Amino acid sequence: MAPAPTSTSSAVTLHVNGEKYPLSVDHRTTLLDALRERLDLTGTKKGCDQGQCGACTVLIDGRRAVACLQLAVAAEGREITTVEGLAEGERLHPVQQAFLDLDGYQCGYCTPGQICSAVAVIEEHAAGWPSAVTGDVRPEAGVPPLTAEEIRERMSGNLCRCGAYVNIVEAVARAAGARAARTGGSAA
Numbered sequence: 001m002a003p004a005p006t007s008t009s010s011a012v013t014l015h016v017n018g019e020k021y022p023l024s025v026d027h028r029t030t031l032l033d034a035l036r037e038r039l040d041l042t043g044t045k046k047g048c049d050q051g052q053c054g055a056c057t058v059l060i061d062g063r064r065a066v067a068c069l070q071l072a073v074a075a076e077g078r079e080i081t082t083v084e085g086l087a088e089g090e091r092l093h094p095v096q097q098a099f100l101d102l103d104g105y106q107c108g109y110c111t112p113g114q115i116c117s118a119v120a121v122i123e124e125h126a127a128g129w130p131s132a133v134t135g136d137v138r139p140e141a142g143v144p145p146l147t148a149e150e151i152r153e154r155m156s157g158n159l160c161r162c163g164a165y166v167n168i169v170e171a172v173a174r175a176a177g178a179r180a181a182r183t184g185g186s187a188a
């Protein structure tokens with residue numbers, strides 16, 4: 001049974017990968033530590049622990065966020081998706097499959113964050129969100145092509161110490177293309 005709340009802790013229910021997890025957390029506990037240390041969801045990695053590397057990227061209500069800069073208490077009731085929640089049974093998410101097929105990693109430490117980030121990047125792009133390198137940001141210009149330059153910019157919050165960037169860009173482009181083919185949209 002979870003310990004009773006105190007002046008420095010609260011009872012919260014985290015919604016992670018479609019499951020509800022009631023737990024008591026110290027108010028200073030980050031979402032990253034709650035996922036890894038309390039829920040044993042160790043797919044989400046701790047790199048810098050200060051918001052600079054992207055290794056801890058998860059999706060919160062479909063938007064990417066670095067879990068090391070989120071307090072667990074502030075994530076209560078929000079829909080959190082970690083890398084463990086992307087596959088459907090034995091079927092990998094298309095982004096996971098593309099990383100696998102195209103060797104989008106070496107040591108793999110940054111990979112869960114890269115994959116979660118790429119999932120959101122592809123949706124952001126499909127929704128027409130511009131990036132810092134988008135040439136024409138007028139609404140009437142429509143969805144910008146998802147060029148390699150666009151992918152690099154949109155994924156620039158996720159660092160890879162192995163330097164697997166070339167294959168990561170290819171994997172994101174392939175997954176975006178597959179999404180466009182499924183939905184009739186455009187990726188490039």
Ligand code: FES
Nearest residue numbers: 047048049054068
């Ligand atoms: S561990 Fe969160 S951004 Fe580096």
Ligand code: FES
Nearest residue numbers: 106108160161162
């Ligand atoms: S694959 Fe090793 S840090 Fe990215």
